[in-house]
Amino acid sequence: MEEFMNYVWSFIIGGLLCVIAQILIDRTKLTPARILVLYVCAGVVLNAVGLYEPLVSFAKAGATVPLTGFGNALARGVRKAVALSGPLGALTGGLTATSGGIAAALVFGYLTALIFKGKPK
Amino acid sequence: MICALGQGLHDIYLSLGIHEENAGTVVSITLIFLAALTTGLGWFDKLAKYAGAGTLVPITGFANAVVSPAVDTKSEGYILGLGAKIFTISGPVILYGVLTSAIFGMIIWILSLFGVMI
Amino acid sequence: MAKGIIKLKNAPAILCAASVVGKHESDGPLGALFDFHDKDDRFGQSTWEKAEAEMQHMALNLAMSKNKISITDIDAIFAGDLMNQCISSTYGLIAHDAPFMGLYSACSTAAEALILSGMTVNAGYFKRTASVTSSHNCSAERQFRTPVEYGGQRTPTSQWTVTGSAAFIIADDEGRHPRITEVMLGMTVDYGITDANNMGAAMAPAAADTMIRYFESSGLGPSAFDLIVTGDLGFEGHSIVLDLMSTKGYDLSGNYNDCGLLIYNRSSQDMHAGGSGCGCSAVVLASYLLKLIRDGELRDVLFIGTGALMSPLSVQQGGSIPGIAHLVRIKGDA
Structure with a gap:
């Protein structure tokens, strides 16, 4: 049952984060690129003030998969690295924690570009 | 929807014996792979037309932001085309994310000098 | 002059x-x-x-x-x-x-x-x-x-x-063909629109400006023409032109259309506000409008090409989007 509820909350919280972005697209002049930047920065700030980790333990992938989760991962990495190595950690922590995702996007992006040809809409 | 798919993948990876700490990263990588594949096949933008922010906000949106300029600018060469333009949309996301987190890191370090832990 | x-x-x-x-x-x-x-x-x-x-x-x-x-x-x-x-x-x-x-x-x-x-x-x-x-x-x-x-x-x-x-x-040909009888050059009109996703609104004032100048100098009203057609204002721009013209006392509701609206079925093709681009007015004129003129269904047409004079650079720098509209009067050779 607990496992089932994980899916339900993932769906609801993840969906909610998407709905907020959709409202921003429809109701404001913010471009998708600006919204993505906003979400990542919001993730960092929400982690900083201690709100995001509780959301993750509650909504699981519903909180980690959206881009705010990327910001959360950056902040989480920085926390850990600063505790271990002081001010240097402020620079190394973020990218260390998110390197998997960024490298995957770059590698798959490159390979996709090698294999596929652009298609019209 | 994509988040629930992510949770499903998470549970599958856990049951396959991947450590809890790594499972999150593996889920991200899987979703990025799927987004890259659908972008290459030309399905992603058609899906996004209906799902809107539903595909933009999850990590799949980030992956599409990396993959789509790569596919698109291959015609201008692998170095100054694909190589330089791959960051045109995702660059700002990485920059401002890292910038904010670095500022956050400096703040917690300075606070820790005064014995404050947050 | x-x-x-x-x-x-x-x-x-x-x-x-x-x-x-x-x-x-x-x-x-x-x-x-x-x-x-x-x-x-x-x-x-x-x-x-x-x-x-x-x-x-x-x-x-x-x-x-x-x-x-x-x-x-x-x-x-x-x-x-x-x-x-x-x-x-x-x-x-x-x-x-x-x-x-x-x-x-x-x-x-x-x-x-x-x-x-x-x-x-x-x-x-x-x-x-x-x-x-x-x-x-x-x-x-x-x-x-x-x-x-x-x-x-x-x-x-x-x-x-x-x-x-x-x-x-x-x-320069003697035969029976559609003919260009009058032209009028557009002037850049800038209403300070900065939204690159709403080009119809940026171009509509230019279209209205050219139409008004034409009607005033020619002494003709909109009803003198079988069709007045703009290039690519789309749904937004089309309705703005109707509004702008009616405040100036010109009723275009009967014979005004837009190539951006003619080229797609907006609802079934999901084309939002309609078509645009250099090719839009060109292909509609070359295929559909010239055929109607040759067939005698249209005898006197005002074809008004509309353009949004912007570049991605100017938009990113916060510049406004000036519009322009050039007029070509095409008559059937009946």
Whole structure:
């Protein structure tokens, strides 16, 4: 049952984060690129003030998969690295924690570009 | 929807014996792979037309932001085309994310000098 | 005089025209009228830019073949497109050995090319000229917006750049042809619109400005024409023009249309506010409107090419989007 509820909350919280972005697209002049930047920065700030980790333990992938989760991962990495190595950690922590995702996007992006040809809409 | 798919993948990876700490990263990588594949096949933008922010906000949106300029600018060469333009949309996301987190890191370090832990 | 109507006393003939389009355009309500369409929008080329150039090449060849004209019969080519430095026109028409002038007036380039053709043929400098314009959805998306595969959502006011190219042969010819009898040059109008996703609103004041200047200098009202048609204002711009004109006392509700609305079925094709681009007004005129004029269903038409004079750079720097509208009066030779 607990496992089932994980899916339900993932769906609801993840969906909610998407709905907020959709409202921003429809109701404001913010471009998708600006919204993505906003979400990542919001993730960092929400982690900083201690709100995001509780959301993750509650909504699981519903909180980690959206881009705010990327910001959360950056902040989480920085926390850990600063505790271990002081001010240097402020620079190394973020990218260390998110390197998997960024490298995957770059590698798959490159390979996709090698294999596929652009298609019209 | 994509988040629930992510949770499903998470549970599958856990049951396959991947450590809890790594499972999150593996889920991200899987979703990025799927987004890259659908972008290459030309399905992603058609899906996004209906799902809107539903595909933009999850990590799949980030992956599409990396993959789509790569596919698109291959015609201008692998170095100054694909190589330089791959960051045109995702660059700002990485920059401002890292910038904010670095500022956050400096703040917690300075606070820790005064014995404050947050 | 300079701001007024230029009467072309010799009424140069639109000898023939041809249109080449992509998949969405051939799926639209005018689909059957286009001379050629390519189902994957590539036109056998490796890049979108080369595809657009190939469309211009094909459009001019098709237009010339309709009247069995060869390139040696063409005294000058006026051509333009939306790409930086007009590469679609240059590369597309490089094989055509004729004097060439590259034009840029955003989406109003088709009207600008017709005006220059009409005036030079009327003056007797040239016997035959070609006016060629094009736009390609994918090359325009890449240059003006985001990568083609990017999954960002479009806003409802945004328009769909038409994949299409049309060529017109303008000539001093005795036969029965649609004729350019008057032209009027547009003036840049800037209402301070900065939203690049609402070009219809940026161009509509320019269209209204040209119409008002034309009606005032000619003494004619909207009802004197069978059709008044703007280039690519789309749904938003079309209704803004109706409003602007009615506040000035001109009722356009009966005979005013827009090529951006004619080219697609907006609801079933999900084209938001309608079509746009250099190719939009060009292919609609070349296929649909000229046919109606030749068939005698339309005798007197005001064709008003509309353009948004912006670049991605100017928009990013917060610049406004000035609009322009060039007018061509086309009469049937009945």
